[in-house]
Amino acid sequence: MPEGDTIFRTARSIGRALIGKPVIAFRSTYPLLTRFNDDTPLAGQIVERVEARGKWLLISFSGGGILASHLLMNGRWHIYRQGERWQLARIHMRIVIENSEYQAVGFRVPVAEMHTAHSLARSTKIPRAANDVLSAEFDAGVALERLLGRPEQAVGDALLDQRVLAGVGNVFKSEICFVNGLNPFRKVETLTRDEAAAAISSARRLLQANVLEDSGDTIVTYRGQRRRTTHASDPGASLWVYGRNGEPCRRCGELIRRRIQGADARVTFWCPRCQHLPDGADVEG
Numbered sequence: 001m002p003e004g005d006t007i008f009r010t011a012r013s014i015g016r017a018l019i020g021k022p023v024i025a026f027r028s029t030y031p032l033l034t035r036f037n038d039d040t041p042l043a044g045q046i047v048e049r050v051e052a053r054g055k056w057l058l059i060s061f062s063g064g065g066i067l068a069s070h071l072l073m074n075g076r077w078h079i080y081r082q083g084e085r086w087q088l089a090r091i092h093m094r095i096v097i098e099n100s101e102y103q104a105v106g107f108r109v110p111v112a113e114m115h116t117a118h119s120l121a122r123s124t125k126i127p128r129a130a131n132d133v134l135s136a137e138f139d140a141g142v143a144l145e146r147l148l149g150r151p152e153q154a155v156g157d158a159l160l161d162q163r164v165l166a167g168v169g170n171v172f173k174s175e176i177c178f179v180n181g182l183n184p185f186r187k188v189e190t191l192t193r194d195e196a197a198a199a200i201s202s203a204r205r206l207l208q209a210n211v212l213e214d215s216g217d218t219i220v221t222y223r224g225q226r227r228r229t230t231h232a233s234d235p236g237a238s239l240w241v242y243g244r245n246g247e248p249c250r251r252c253g254e255l256i257r258r259r260i261q262g263a264d265a266r267v268t269f270w271c272p273r274c275q276h277l278p279d280g281a282d283v284e285g
């Protein structure tokens with residue numbers, strides 16, 4: 001599943017192609033979107049804003065409509081110049097937004113709905129900007145209270161909760177725990193306030209580093225001895241622990257471990273020495 005950094009970069013690309021320009025055509029295979037467009041044509045409206053909210057992508061139109069889409073596992077947005085050949089077959093097209101220069105095409109986007117500012121504010125699924133670690137409106141104080149408000153949850157599970165920190169996915173979860181020396185199976189209530197605050201600020205720092213203009217598609221949290229300008233083909237090569245089961249820890253040499261965690265059975269990687277589990281702190285213990 002794409003993480004917040006991927007959605008953020010997608011929003012940035014779509015924004016560059018669409019913001020400030022009038023829409024000349026809108027098409028969708030989703031009846032609810034088509035009906036909305038029949039009632040309130042998007043053609044002639046200006047795209048005012050494109051933003052990521054956790055794993056949701058929001059496109060705001062001047063008529064007040066906000067198209068919210070979630071990519072889940074297989075959804076993709078592509079930008080094409082008018083007349084350019086699409087890289088995926090037309091059968092996978094779900095949404096097209098066109099202006100005189102570009103087409104933004106949502107392929108296999110499984111979830112898409114039209115909102116108003118009012119319905120968006122009431123949505124329980126789409127995170128607030130204040131919760132999105134990559135948003136300029138992110139509020140670390142609110143995130144800290146939300147994290148501490150889940151005392152019984154394991155740290156690894158709480159970090160993945162989009163109502164705590166929108167944008168953090170499974171790769172970042174393991175990496176955030178490692179860089180803070182936190183065992184992902186500790187209950188949140190065993191963290192000091194400083195430890196919890198440090199986890200939140202590193203979440204922001206790690207995701208922001210992955211949305212810089214020159215960052216590629218590969219998540220990078222570990223750069224080794226020398227900074228590299230190109231990204232390795234092995235995704236684990238640029239990470240501290242994720243995907244490195246049985247390989248030596250980059251800090252202490254202990255072998256990295258892997259375990260399925262939480263109700264959603266997400267895989268977690270950690271170093272048992274650097275991320276020591278205090279006695280009695282294990283959620284499952």
Ligand SMILES: [Zn+2]
Pocket residue numbers: 249250251252253254271272273274275
């Ligand atoms: Zn270690």
